[in-house]
Amino acid sequence: MTQDLLRATRDIWNENADFWDERGGDDGLPMQRALIAPITERLLDLKRGERVLEIACGNGAFARRMAALGARVVACDFAETFIERAKARTTNNAVEYRVIDATDEAALRALGAQSFDAAVCAMGMMDMPEIEPLLRALSQLLKPRARFVFSIMHPCFNSTAGMKMVVEREENRDGELVTVHAIKISQYATPTTYKGTGIIGQPAPQYYFHRPLNALFGACFRAGFVLDALEEPTYDARAQPSRPFSWENYHEIPPVLIARVQLSQNTIGTQDAD
Numbered sequence: 001m002t003q004d005l006l007r008a009t010r011d012i013w014n015e016n017a018d019f020w021d022e023r024g025g026d027d028g029l030p031m032q033r034a035l036i037a038p039i040t041e042r043l044l045d046l047k048r049g050e051r052v053l054e055i056a057c058g059n060g061a062f063a064r065r066m067a068a069l070g071a072r073v074v075a076c077d078f079a080e081t082f083i084e085r086a087k088a089r090t091t092n093n094a095v096e097y098r099v100i101d102a103t104d105e106a107a108l109r110a111l112g113a114q115s116f117d118a119a120v121c122a123m124g125m126m127d128m129p130e131i132e133p134l135l136r137a138l139s140q141l142l143k144p145r146a147r148f149v150f151s152i153m154h155p156c157f158n159s160t161a162g163m164k165m166v167v168e169r170e171e172n173r174d175g176e177l178v179t180v181h182a183i184k185i186s187q188y189a190t191p192t193t194y195k196g197t198g199i200i201g202q203p204a205p206q207y208y209f210h211r212p213l214n215a216l217f218g219a220c221f222r223a224g225f226v227l228d229a230l231e232e233p234t235y236d237a238r239a240q241p242s243r244p245f246s247w248e249n250y251h252e253i254p255p256v257l258i259a260r261v262q263l264s265q266n267t268i269g270t271q272d273a274d
């Protein structure tokens, strides 16, 4: 990873932060609210008083939700503007916000060995040029039986480097005309860096770092984690599509993947002391 690329990703997120903050508001963007937050919350299964670390917290919508559930939350993002917006939206110092780059292993490790019961990263890892430093740091920051829950754009279906959203009109076997929503994939196997638009109308296109599943989970396994839960949520037929190509129309295709990993027994024996 070059420092220039990292700097460019941060500059773009600082440029987009006000726009994303306005769209997300206090409670998060529509896809976060409908598909991501409820499953993330269930997989995290936070208990009152547990200490949780959020990586790439954006405007802090999910951090505030975790604080409201009684968790002690440390939330970080590398974009200063996002952290300012998150603080402005958070009352009573309910969340401790930090500006930290998640590709900086040393900065993360300075948060304290074995000091968190859980960690979460919602829709952030596909925006990072490297995920290994974050995973290595988490293997030290988490307590032995802690969990890490993350969500990403689904690498198989929603990685726009080689993806096209298709709407077709066809006749079914009963002679009825039906509209079929499908995804065409022309590129998957090679990790790829590309620019795309997260929210239509945002000031600048952002970098994405596509990783096929073997690269994504391989990085988790090499850092000492085992996969413990995997969810691929879809919109159901009750969802109200906002546009012909919005994900609410693609009922059989999951736009996001949500995973929970935990430290393997072997890794627990090699953690730094508190």
Ligand SMILES: C[S@@+](CC[C@H](N)C(=O)[O-])C[C@H]1O[C@@H](n2cnc3c(N)ncnc32)[C@H](O)[C@@H]1O
Pocket: 009, 013, 024, 028, 029, 032, 055, 056, 057, 058, 059, 061, 062, 076, 077, 078, 079, 082, 100, 101, 102, 103, 121, 122, 123, 124, 127, 128, 129, 198
């Ligand atoms: C798609 S937004 C998701 C924000 C929030 N987690 C949510 O679900 O609404 C991606 C976030 O990742 C942050 N991000 C990207 N690369 C990062 C890095 N290397 N370190 C920390 N944060 C990063 C961006 O600043 C942005 O807030």
